[in-house]
Ligand SMILES: Nc1ncnc2c1ncn2[C@@H]1O[C@H](COP(=O)(O)OP(=O)(O)O)[C@@H](O)[C@H]1O
């Protein structure tokens with residue numbers, strides 16, 4: 013019988029740090045009220061031993077071939093990862109329940125073409141087989157298991173010589189080292205740590221699936237963010253069938269690429285031309301809407317921005333925004349009031365980026381301000397026009413990045429006019445044909461063109 017030691021620790025549900033004393037505020041991540049008491053009994057001798065890695069000279073390391081990547085055969089996923097799955101990396105795939113994590117995971121498993129172990133303590137093997145049939149997956153080299161004890165999972169990995177492992181989900185596995193329930197912060201952390209070890213020691217790629225709500229309410233998996241190499245979030249609006257895969261952290265690639273999918277009976281279908289998807293239900297002939305040529309990573313996507321302005325019925329006027337920063341909107345409204353003389357202080361303002369994408373590029377300012385002005389004045393912005401530019405406090409329109417890409421995308425989708433910062437237009441090194449490029453220095457100039 014192994015010796016058992018019991019200890020009380022206070023774990024933070026936000027960042028996973030543990031402390032010997034309780035505190036109102038987590039000393040590590042400064043969140044309030046996140047520490048809770050855990051009794052951990054550790055059975056000695058059960059934990060995997062840690063391999064000590066000898067130190068290595070950098071020049072020797074530079075001679076070894078670069079790390080290999082495994083293509084998932086899904087272009088949208090490869091791009092977000094930075095060119096495919098890196099061998100020996102630990103990846104967290106988070107998202108709200110029902111968003112399509114298991115579906116995407118199974119598609120990645122099938123595409124990778126390596127020995128795959130798919131651990132699903134959440135669904136039965138039959139349920140997964142049913143999904144595989146629906147997705148048209150053959151399943152060569154794919155091993156399913158319903159094991160939920162992490163130590164056994166690790167044994168299976170070495171027995172099957174798996175190169176790619178999925179844990180679906182981290183909330184359902186547990187370690188025999190601890191007494192606490194699966195899904196508890198301490199279990200998630202322990203299992204995450206054991207998986208990290210097997211990743212680095214056996215050069216296995218592990219994808220951990222975790223249920224996370226938009227607000228991060230189920231905070232457990234969130235604390236794994238510090239431990240893993242890459243954090244992917246699958247996002248989407250329940251009302252639409254588009255899904256967006258973005259990386260919140262990537263030790264081996266950029267974090268600004270997104271993958272766009274459409275969810276249907278055949279699974280997560282990559283969307284090659286997102287602009288068409290986002291503009292498919294576009295409203296026209298109505299005031300309060302504009303088109304903004306967004307850039308998501310290296311890819312341009314045209315988005316519709318809608319605004320509604322109405323008399324405020326209750327004391328404080330409401331400002332409500334979807335997909336855009338609320339404080340940024342407040343700033344733009346102030347610019348409209350002071351520089352353009354539009355009265356907004358007594359009106360409710362609603363702004364919506366259609367399709368569930370979130371934009372935090374200030375280049376969207378001009379389109380947002382345009383939509384709000386259009387709604388306030390009840391004047392239509394021509395349907396063949398797109399607007400782009402950062403707006404400053406003086407009402408000036410400032411330069412944006414990569415105007416070429418935005419212009420090309422707008423032109424490809426048949427738009428005839430683009431209103432853009434004069435500074436960016438001057439620096440443009442090609443002369444677009446078939447689309448009129450209007451350089452503007454101020455919001456006023458932009459409004460003179462569109463209204
Ligand atoms: N037969 C089907 N046809 C179309 N969509 C389906 C079908 N079965 C399930 N789905 C979709 O798959 C979603 C569940 O996906 P899943 O990958 O299990 O999500 P998660 O693993 O993130 O909880 C459901 O919300 C539903 O929209």
Ligand SMILES: [Mg+2]
Nearest residue numbers: 113114134180
């Ligand atoms: Mg699932």
